[in-house]
Amino acid sequence: MVTDLDGMILAAGRGTRLGELGQTTPKALIEVGGVTMLERTARKLVASGATRLIVNVHHHADAIERFLATHDLGADVRVSREPVEPLETGGGLYAAREHFRLDRPILVHNVDVVFEADLAALVSAHAAGGALATLAVQERETQRYLLFDEHGLFGRDQRKRGVVTRVREPRGAVRALGFAGLHVCSPGWFALVSERGVFPIVDVWLRQAAEGHAIRPWIVPPGAWLEIGNPDRLAAVRAHFER
16 A cells, blocks of 8 residues: 555535535535544545645635544644635645645545545555546446546546537547546646636646646446435435444
C-alpha cells in the first residue's frame, strides 16, 4: 500500500437534493449506521494511507468545524473555508492547495459517497499507471458519462442535455463510465490548473486530457459504492447498514 498520502474531503455542497434535511444538516454530518458521513469518509482515507486530511466547508461550516475540533480522526486535519459560495469540485480542490504538502499523491473523496472496498487499490493503481489523475468509475446508468479509450479520458456524454464533448479523437475501444466521486491526482496537478473561482473538476480533466495528459479510469468493484445524494438513496444506504 502507498502510505503517507494527503486526503481531501469535499464537504462544501449545499445538499439541495436532500430537501429539508439538507437545509438543516450538512451532508458531512448526516449519520449512516450511527456514524457521520464525515467521520466515515475520514476513517476510510486514513485507512488508505492519508496522514493529513483537508476538508472544504461552506454550508453549515461552523457545525462541521465544531465536529472536527471535538473528534480525533487519526490524522492532521486542516479546514479550507469557502465563505462566499461553494467553489464546486475543481475550485474547492484548487482553493485548498496551500494545505497540501505537494510531494505526494492526493486522494480526493466526496463526502456523500460510501465506498466499502479497499481504496488502497485505487492509490496503488494510480502509482503504477503514471497518470496525472486516476478516476474511480463504474459501469452504471447515469445522466453524465465520462468517455474513455485505451489511452484514457477523451470526452463526456451529458445525456440529460443531449451534449457529447470530445477533446480528441478516440483510439481503440471506447467505454462510457459514471464517475464515482473518488479520484487520486498527482501533486503536479495544481500547476496545470488555469481555471479560477468556481469550476467543476471534470472541465479541468477534459482540458488536461486535450493537452496530452493521461487521465485514466479505475473500475469500482461491484457492490462497493453507495451514495446519499437524495432522500431515497439516503434511505437505501441506511437500510443497507441496518442489515
